[in-house]
Amino acid sequence: MKAAKFDLQIAATLAAAGDELVARGFDSKVVAGSQSLGPMLNLRLVRPTQLIDISGLSELRGVTTDHQTIRIGAGVTHAEIEDGIYPALLNHPWKKVAANIAYRSVRNRGTIGGSLAHADPAADWVLAATAMNADIDIVSVDPNDGALAIRTAPMQKFMIAAYTTVLEPHDIIHSISLPLSSAHAKWGYYKFCRKVGEFAHASCAVYINDVDRCANIAIGALDGPPKLLPELASKIIDSGWSAMPGSLQNEAVVKAVSAAIPERDPIDQKMYTTAVIRALNKAFNSGAVDD
Ligand SMILES: Cc1cc2nc3c(=O)[nH]c(=O)nc-3n(C[C@H](O)[C@H](O)[C@H](O)COP(=O)(O)OP(=O)(O)OC[C@H]3O[C@@H](n4cnc5c(N)ncnc54)[C@H](O)[C@@H]3O)c2cc1C
Numbered sequence: 001m002k003a004a005k006f007d008l009q010i011a012a013t014l015a016a017a018g019d020e021l022v023a024r025g026f027d028s029k030v031v032a033g034s035q036s037l038g039p040m041l042n043l044r045l046v047r048p049t050q051l052i053d054i055s056g057l058s059e060l061r062g063v064t065t066d067h068q069t070i071r072i073g074a075g076v077t078h079a080e081i082e083d084g085i086y087p088a089l090l091n092h093p094w095k096k097v098a099a100n101i102a103y104r105s106v107r108n109r110g111t112i113g114g115s116l117a118h119a120d121p122a123a124d125w126v127l128a129a130t131a132m133n134a135d136i137d138i139v140s141v142d143p144n145d146g147a148l149a150i151r152t153a154p155m156q157k158f159m160i161a162a163y164t165t166v167l168e169p170h171d172i173i174h175s176i177s178l179p180l181s182s183a184h185a186k187w188g189y190y191k192f193c194r195k196v197g198e199f200a201h202a203s204c205a206v207y208i209n210d211v212d213r214c215a216n217i218a219i220g221a222l223d224g225p226p227k228l229l230p231e232l233a234s235k236i237i238d239s240g241w242s243a244m245p246g247s248l249q250n251e252a253v254v255k256a257v258s259a260a261i262p263e264r265d266p267i268d269q270k271m272y273t274t275a276v277i278r279a280l281n282k283a284f285n286s287g288a289v290d291d
Pocket of ligand 1: 124
């Protein structure tokens with residue numbers, strides 16, 4: 001099928017994009033890489049009468065750091081993260097997350113902001129950003145006077161349900177802020193796909209920083225936002241992971257997974273249990289499975 005007819009505006013500035021959103025209301029939508037919106041338009045699941053192309057906006061590009069945060073512009077593509085073109089992300093674990101999203105042609109166009117805004121439960125950035133305690137910086141346009149205001153939503157509250165976020169129609173994601181990686185931080189990521197380039201069928205991201213006692217184990221590719229396994233995370237902070245005998249590791253993960261997704265059948269629970277164990281093994285580098 002082909003998309004219904006729409007106007008296309010190429011935004012010159014963030015403020016101009018905001019003005020267009022306000023002027024056309026629900027008939028208008030921003031488009032970044034079009035890797036998710038394009039198929040939705042073709043299937044006529046969405047029918048905006050106007051698209052505002054924000055892919056060229058310098059305000060949404062680039063990666064910067066301050067003493068505790070890495071800020072990734074919403075318009076940064078998966079391929080740019082994969083290629084390590086930004087020094088702040090050169091040795092970052094998210095390079096590998098990016099490299100395993102879809103195919104290179106999708107990664108060349110798709111953006112991190114577009115992926116988070118689209119909020120597919122199986123999306124890699126949704127899970128990675130949840131586990132890493134990311135914050136989402138959002139620019140809102142005041143419909144009365146067109147003034148721009150910035151607010152921040154923690155990723156763990158940003159996605160409400162499948163394809164639903166806290167974004168209002170006049171909101172544009174500006175950037176994603178992550179804690180600056182320290183030598184103490186541990187990261188593990190694992191996703192099951194039937195074939196390369198597919199969305200995950202079960203996934204897990206682990207972020208553990210002993211220094212600030214932050215520990216998140218998140219599972220994704222569920223029916224809605226990722227779910228955290230807080231009791232398992234505390235246990236690992238207290239007792240360690242590598243020091244635990246294999247049988248206890250398995251028992252602890254089975255317990256955490258079945259508590260988080262009791263509605264899933266035993267095969268799904270087994271798949272998630274394996275994803276969590278593999279992500280933890282990667283984080284603690286013990287028998288890490290490298291996919
Ligand atoms: C074949 C295929 C396989 C894929 N496999 C995977 C996969 O394995 N893992 C994965 O994570 N993803 C996968 N994707 C999705 C891909 O990562 C997309 O790039 C991503 O979901 C959307 O990014 P985009 O920049 O293309 O957004 P667009 O398609 O341009 O926009 C998506 C939505 O976000 C909104 N939006 C875009 N930018 C902003 C912004 N800055 N602020 C507010 N709203 C915004 C748009 O209005 C739209 O509603 C796949 C896509 C395809 C086509």
